[in-house]
Amino acid sequence: MNYAGPAEETPARSGLELTPFRGLRYDPDRVGSLAAVTSPPYDVIVRPDGLIELESADPHNIVRLILPQDVTPEARNRQAAETLGRWLSEGVLTTDSEPGLYVYEQRDGDHLQRGVIGALRLSEPSEGVVLPHEDVMPHIVADRADLMRATSANLEPLLLTYRGNGSRVGTAAVIERTAELPPLLATVTEDGIGHRLWAVTDPAELAEIQTDLGHHQALIADGHHRWATYLRLRAEHPSPSPWDFGLVLLVDTARYPLRVRAIHRLLHQLPVPDALAALGDSFRVRRLDAPLPEALKALAVAAGDGNAFLLAGDGAFHLLDRPDPALLARTIPADRPEAWRTLDATVLHATLLDHIWAIPEDSPAHIAYIHDTTATVEKAERDGGTAVLMHPVREEVVRDLARQGVKMPRKSTSFGPKPASGLVLRA
Template sequence: MRIYPFRALRYNTQKVQLEDVVTQPYDKISPAMQEAYYEKSPFNLIRVILGKRFPADTETENVYSRAAKTLQDWRKEAVLVEEREPALFGYAQRYTVPGTNEVRERRGLICLGHLYDYAEQVVYRHEQTLAKPKSDRLSLFKATRTYCEQIYMLYSDPSFTVESLVFGNRTGEPTIPADETVTDEYGVVHSVWKVTDPHVLNLLVGALSDKKLIIADGHHRYETSTAYARERAAELGVADSTRQHEHSEKQVGEADESPSNDADMKAGPQLPVPPFPEAAMMMTLVNTDAPGITILPTHRIVYGLKDFSSQAFLDKAAEFFDVSKVEAKAVAAGSDAEGVESAAERLAPLNGTEGVAFLAVMADGTWLLKAKKAAVEGALQHVPPRQRVMDVVQLHALVLEQLLELTPESIRQQENLRYLRSAEDAAAQVARGEADIAFLIKPVTLDQMKEVSLGGEVMPQKSTDFYPKLLSGLAFYALD
């Protein structure tokens, strides 16, 4: 994998408080969160990554054109300022694992990463993508020509090279003080270290040059960016990745279209830059051999089914699953829960069950479905062997597609399916009559994800939910 230091745009903390302007990633922002971000500051990043849409919008005046103008204005007003020299950024997130008291720290490196087609076997995906987010992100990128958010990438390095160079140690409390720290609305503490020493930068570039990457979060953005890079390469006469690599040996100080990649000429080691601005995007790389990675489940909510019957569904499911009703736990009167089970209580029967299992929440109760191995094996002969034993794959390939007869295309288009992290919210949608059935599932493990991805396979959409999310607005990569 080829990475590049870059002259990032960053918020000017002499003009804004970082807490007031950064956000969660665009796809994790609810309408209520969007409104709260708007109220926090006129310079909050929400105006760029997920602006408001209005009935009077036209082809030329719309959410994307407003985002582009907003960025231009912020740069003119020095709300966003460009770093004077190329840098890579250490990034640490200290957080409490949801539903527990365990505190973890996840470390990463913010950089520009070269864009590779999947066929080149340098960058691997682990799940399928949805159709709707792709066109939206591409339209925003073409209007702003700026990366305001990083995508989250995984690599393996048992020697902990990045951690030692950037944070001063392999694990534990960093020995080098952070340059910036901000706490988000979930209590996650985000810290950033700026690395500008050319010698250290080249060591980091070299240490990661032989790594393969797995996309953890950001499949849609990676795929749209790669397609756009391919278009731009054709315009420039760079026909394939091999020629891109020949061009990518260009060093800092040579002509380049992007101010984020240019630098003042100075003595010292030369640093690589992309062959052209669109050939790279902003990423955070995280070492899978280091502690701190947490994967949460993403639950499925099925709605809008014609003539849905819970009993008919359970009768069909009994061929492949041992079905047992789960009795709701009584909640003491006057408790904070007010008669509603907590997530831990609701998920306890599932988490206490070995092997593949789901909870099916319907209007007349909750049932535990535990897979019958032989029956499931026979029904999933069309599924790669390593995926047949995975909860989320059995849920999609057997329950959603065969028992509920949802087509893969309707699932991809989210016609009858919603995704939620919160088990309580998923169950509440059923209780309110907004869904026919909610499936609560266990999380995919890191080893499962790596095995599937590096094996060239993909899991269903939204199979993983990496926690916490990367904060948006810590750095920007401007192509112009």
């Protein structure tokens, strides 16, 4: 989907400033396979099952850096720093010989995505260069900041998008020329997605990319917490410093549209019967004795007419729709645009979580945010909690709210495919 809007010509001084860096990359001769050492982004991994699987895939899997395991946060971060230092000293991770930007390709069946990885100069939302569209949870920002301080590294790139003009000039031209050359690395991960990476080091091509991107703004598609972490760490270090920049992947959605999916909620301490009983007559509730794909189709139909959610965890699916308008008027803040007030995520957090179920949205003991639909349902059924399945928000809404400076509720969207973690790091 094209979701970052029409091409935006901004003065070069206020556009994107992407700089080359010397990437840290795995030595393929020192690991079992490149696929075995990569990972989804830290917030996509379903814990503990997915974490254990990644740790077992290879002793050098990147998950040991992005999600280290120990008894305390301090011990976890110390472990990540020690692991990174050991891998560097052993040559498991090596530093590229010269600075460059990296063309990155992902191919998932018929879906092709290409972009450029580099160190982006950080900017505040008020500057209009990089636009966030979601709120963040302070405890996650603090956790990521502690990890980045300990390792002195950007361990995985954010996903940002911008809108080119659709022609093969500037950055697009460099990407297409580069993709015809032999890659630095190529691998297929367990999810079937093919990954290829190239380094761009020629001064003329670097200048072509930098000049082109200097006329564009970007939207954060994935990585709001890491972006907030970048800004926090920049504020802690006197400028100029390496902390003035952060690792990102920039994708031109005029050429390579992203997919948009929902992020679901798992309510650990709320059994489905209790969740349904608390609703009273505030929503219409229909039980669906159907497999997951059919239940999701019913959710999509209901979402076309208004707010709708799918509850699971007791062996069936329960479709919630047609919320009481008076209840919405009482529970949803009236000082935001209508597009924000009518979001499913807004109704979920303001009306269901806050008002009806009294669940704190920033407490990991009460709520988890999971991208995989099947995993959310399975964990709810196994643990006795409630899965709240969401329908994806339309990309036009994301774009329009971001341009108005209005942030959506946290974890409202999932754009992808997301860059694999472990292909290139920045020290």
